[in-house]
Amino acid sequence: MGKSGFVSLVGRANVGKSTLINRLVGKKISITSPRPQTTRNRIIGIKTGPFGQVVFMDTPGVAFHKSALSKSMIQVAEQAGAECDLAVFMADATNHDIEGDRLSIKQLRLDVARHGGDKADPGVSVLLAINKVDAVPKPSLLALIEELRDLAPFQEIIPISAKTGENVDKLFELILDRMPEGPAYYPEDMTTDQLENYVIGETVREKAFLHLGQEMPYSVAVEVESVEEKPGLAVVILSLYVERDSQKGIVIGKGGAMLKKIGSSARRELERRLGVKVFLDIQVKVKEKWTSDRRAFRDFGYGTEK
Numbered sequence: 001m002g003k004s005g006f007v008s009l010v011g012r013a014n015v016g017k018s019t020l021i022n023r024l025v026g027k028k029i030s031i032t033s034p035r036p037q038t039t040r041n042r043i044i045g046i047k048t049g050p051f052g053q054v055v056f057m058d059t060p061g062v063a064f065h066k067s068a069l070s071k072s073m074i075q076v077a078e079q080a081g082a083e084c085d086l087a088v089f090m091a092d093a094t095n096h097d098i099e100g101d102r103l104s105i106k107q108l109r110l111d112v113a114r115h116g117g118d119k120a121d122p123g124v125s126v127l128l129a130i131n132k133v134d135a136v137p138k139p140s141l142l143a144l145i146e147e148l149r150d151l152a153p154f155q156e157i158i159p160i161s162a163k164t165g166e167n168v169d170k171l172f173e174l175i176l177d178r179m180p181e182g183p184a185y186y187p188e189d190m191t192t193d194q195l196e197n198y199v200i201g202e203t204v205r206e207k208a209f210l211h212l213g214q215e216m217p218y219s220v221a222v223e224v225e226s227v228e229e230k231p232g233l234a235v236v237i238l239s240l241y242v243e244r245d246s247q248k249g250i251v252i253g254k255g256g257a258m259l260k261k262i263g264s265s266a267r268r269e270l271e272r273r274l275g276v277k278v279f280l281d282i283q284v285k286v287k288e289k290w291t292s293d294r295r296a297f298r299d300f301g302y303g304t305e306k
């Protein structure tokens with residue numbers, strides 16, 4: 001029997017959790033962007049090999065916004081942190097925010113050691129991965145490590161770059177050392193449990209983040225209305241929701257230019273992923289205040305309960 005376990009990737013928004021899960025699994029499982037709060041629910045990435053199987057859980061970054069969606073996203077991270085065999089807390093070497101890290105660790109209850117003696121709440125084992133070391137001078141890391149080390153009883157502290165892959169193999173070894181023996185939970189060729197429709201919606205959302213940049217309304221949501229597969233062609237109809245009419249204008253752009261950009265880059269990526277030609281029809285719609293409406297964001301598949 002090989003190793004088999006669940007590992008949650010947690011931390012503040014934008015530290016590189018999704019970039020790391022993609023690197024660990026060797027495939028794009030989760031969308032990434034330079035904007036915080038990109039990931040909106042728990043995304044599973046499965047790595048299977050001669051060692052056994054490790055199931056990674058990408059989670060929404062901990063951010064302290066007031067919207068119901070944000071609160072629900074924190075709950076997703078909390079739950080993943082509680083349900084795993086090991087948590088990897090990620091910090092960002094390019095954006096120090098020790099207070100933010102401290103609050104996140106508290107929120108996720110990672111400051112309780114698993115073997116800390118408290119039988120009622122034994123906590124979870126935690127590794128600290130300091131990410132984006134490709135973008136900072138190495139000597140500056142020492143001070144950061146000193147500041148971070150006391151925030152939780154970290155079993156290991158490792159500087160990595162999810163982007164270049166630096167030290168990611170080493171991190172994986174440290175993870176594997178802590179995985180229990182057991183049978184694989186998923187078939188060996190499976191890399192995620194996301195349904196195709198969800199992947200399609202997320203790809204469009206990522207391209208919206210990419211092209212809208214700073215103009216991106218936080219409240220963009222995507223809902224796939226239908227996917228019709230014909231020989232060599234997938235016809236995808238989806239709705240892109242915003243909360244206000246003014247945002248609708250931003251997403252569509254002058255003469256539809258922005259929507260065209262989002263659509264064509266999403267189409268190119270979907271064609272690569274699905275291996276067929278894709279016809280993509282995106283309708284931009286307004287759904288007022290959906291980020292404060294639990295029902296609405298659950299319907300989109302964001303936040304806690306589906």
Ligand SMILES: Nc1nc2c(ncn2[C@@H]2O[C@H](COP(=O)(O)OP(=O)(O)OP(=O)(O)O)[C@@H](O)[C@H]2O)c(=O)[nH]1
Binds near residue numbers: 035164
């Ligand atoms: N230089 C550098 N940039 C990185 C690295 N890892 C991630 N990034 C960048 O950091 C930004 C955020 O990355 P994500 O992977 O989306 O971060 P996240 O933690 O999943 O963010 P949320 O889902 O919003 O919580 C993106 O622009 C990434 O390209 C790294 O190792 N080095």
Ligand SMILES: [Mg+2]
Binds near residue numbers: 017018019038060061
């Ligand atoms: Mg993410």
